[in-house]
Amino acid sequence: MEKVLDQYNSRVYKNRKEHMVTVNRNEKNEIAANVRTIPGIITQRGCCYAGCKGVVLGPIKDAFIITHGPIGCAFYSWGTRRHKAKKEDGVDNYLHYCFSTDMQEADIVFGGEKKLKKAIEEAMDLFHPSTIMICSTCPVGLIGDDIHAVAKWAEQEYKIKCIAFSCEGYKGVSQSAGHHIANNQLVRYVIGEGDREIKTKFAVNILGEYNIGGDGWETERLLKRIGYEVVSTFTGDSSMDDLKNAHKANLSLVQCHRSINYIAELIETKYGIPWMKVNFIGVEGTIETLKNIARYFNDPELMARTEAVIADELDLIEEDMAYYKSKLKGKTAAIYVGGSRAHHYQFLLDDLGVHTILAGYEFGHREEYEGREVIPFVKPDADSKNIESITVQPDPEKYHVYLSEEDINRLKEEKLLDYYGGMVKDMNDGTYMVDDLNHFETEEFLKLLKPDIFFSGIKDKFVAQKGGTLSRQLHSYDYSGPYSCFRGAVNFARDITMGIYTPAWSYVKTPWKSAPILEGTIGGGKA
Ligand code: CFM
Ligand code: HCA
Structure with a gap:
């Protein structure tokens, strides 16, 4: 770590050092997170708009999302995140479209509200959506367009649902601000409005599952096989109607x-539904998760069915997993993704005998690294105070409890409910945890640690790959998947094994290694 940091000037050194931890499980492993990236450093982070429109709202198939702003932001978020969705009878599906007001200079100078209204009129004429969502980009906040007033106008004019999200890209320090803004509005204007009849008491929401590469479908298949009813998924392959009924479940499962x-916390306060941190990535992780859920519902038949399904699913994959493990055992990995997968995938890699030596998040907060116990000690700064934090009260009619208060408290004490322990507790001593890893540090760490594989995203994968380190995208799964649950584990193991045993990039000799690519002089001296 010092070898990487030493190359910085003293101010950058001091700042970046706080974002790096050599894991020592006897110590606190405190890390700086969710704070501004140093200007000029090539970070991998995205913006608030990406977190709101792209991540949380994007997968809702019948929400007609209008990006209010110049065209670049809408274009960037057009089909780049792999949240898959199926056609459903009677439910619109706009996921393949990209809608934007395409603001021009004149709109920035004279205001863009008129253009936004016009876009809504056009949307109504052509598509007749029942829900429109308006997402702001940076200039909209700077010029002060009142998108919330336009949303109210649209609701009255067309008798539809129209929700505005002030998720200007510059808010907060990363995508994370956008998640929060999207969560707030979904709690305010969507959850609690449905009146769907729930068929079983084993009714769950899956929160933080966006169906990338079909992960959500595999998780849902497994849960249904055991006998659960999935009331809503936030927000992979979901419809507005699913989300409106989330208050009917008896437990919320939190994947990301x-x-x-x-949303998990606000649903609990308002409707009485506790949440459980789950992990459907990795075979052992999935087994533990399924057993934990069954413990909550505390029903002998459900428990027996859980055991039977686990045994059957294992039976189908054990031979394949053993084969891939024999190929991968002893390999090392580095993982750098958004705010949850760097933790989850360590379980699946462990199943395959692959040791994670470096892991980090783009925008995770301290609790994703160190566990929720640190939340009371996190000091809010100007950037986090800028994002609205909403409060809710118990709903007099819709509040319901599945377990007694005594049972709930016991499960909370056992950390089975309302708790997330973070990544560091599952990492080994001597491994590295780095927050907001930048391009320079990525290259340096890869040279020093030489992992067999580097898991990251589209922006950084080619740096690693052209340097000879195998790279797989853990955002888009390099267009493969699903990777969740039992069957997904085999897909993942196969993809990684194929990569490791096809080391094409390590044979490539980069031009600058054999010949100088620039010739000239600097300040009269030889370059
Ligand atoms: Fe959660 Fe995600 Fe992630 Fe995330 Fe993301 Fe994503 Fe990710 Mo890309 S919601 S934090 S903002 S698991 S889009 S599906 S892959 S960075 S690790
Ligand atoms: C985002 C979306 C992203 C980007 C992935 C990547 C995704 O952060 O805006 O950088 O490869 O998963 O699509 O995280």
Whole structure:
């Protein structure tokens, strides 16, 4: 770590050092997170708009999302995140479209509200959506367009649902601010409005599952096989109607804590439904998760069915997993993704005998690293105070409890409910945890640690790959998947094994290694 840091000037050194931890499980492993990136450093982070429109709202198939702003932001978020969705009878599906007001200079100077209204009129004429969502980009906040007033106008004019999201890209320090803004509005204007009849008491929400590469479908298949009813998924392959009924479930399962923890907590306060941190990535992780859920519902038949399904699913994959493990055992990995997968995938890699030596998040908060116990000690700064934090009261009619208060408290004490322990507790001593890893540090760490594989995203994968380190995208799964649950584990193991045993990039000799690519002089001296 010092070898990487030493190359910085003293101010950058001091700042970046706080974002790096050599794991020592006897110590606190405190890390700086969710704070501004140093200007000029090439970070991998995205913006608030990406977190709101792209991540949380994007997968809702019948929400007609209008990006209010110049065209670049809408274009960037057009089909780049792999949240898959199926056609459903009677439910619109706009996921393949990209809608934008395409603001021009004149709109920035004279205001863009008129253009936004016009876009809504056009949307109504052509598509007749029942829900329109308006997402702001940076200039909209700077010029002060009142998108909330336009949303109210649209609701009255067309008798539809129209929700505005002030998720200007510059808000907060990363995508994370956008998750929060999206969560707030979904709690305010969507959840609690449905009146769907729930068929079984084993009714769950899956929160923070966006169906990338079909992960959500595999998780849902497994849960249904055991006998659960999935009331809503936030927000992979979901419809507005699913989300409106989330208050009917008896337990919320939280897969990605970072992007959805606000909804999990607000649903509990308002409707009485506790939440459980789950992990459907990795065979052992999935088994533990399924057993934990069954413990909550505390029903002998459900428990027996859980055991039977686990045994059957294992039976189908054991031979394949053993084969891939024999190929991968002893390999090392580095993982750098958004705010949850760097933790989850360590379980699946462990199943395959692959040791994670470096892991980090783009925008995870301290609790994703160190566990929720640190939340009371996190000091809010100007950037986090800028994002609205909403409060709710118990709903007099819709509040319901599945377990007694005594049972709930016991499970909370056992940390089975309302708790997330973070990544560091599952990492080994001597491994590295780095927050907001930048391009320079990525290259340096890869040279020093030489992992067999580097898991990251589209922006950084080619740096690693052209340097000879195998790279797989853990955002888009390099267009493969699903990777969740039992069958997904085999898909993942196969993809990684194929990569490791096809080391094409390590044979490539980069031009600058064999010949100088620039010739000239600097300040009269030889370059
Ligand atoms: Fe949660 Fe996600 Fe992630 Fe995330 Fe993301 Fe994503 Fe990710 Mo890309 S919601 S934090 S903002 S698990 S889009 S599906 S892959 S960075 S690790
Ligand atoms: C985002 C979306 C992203 C980007 C992935 C990547 C995704 O952060 O805006 O950088 O490869 O998963 O699509 O995280």
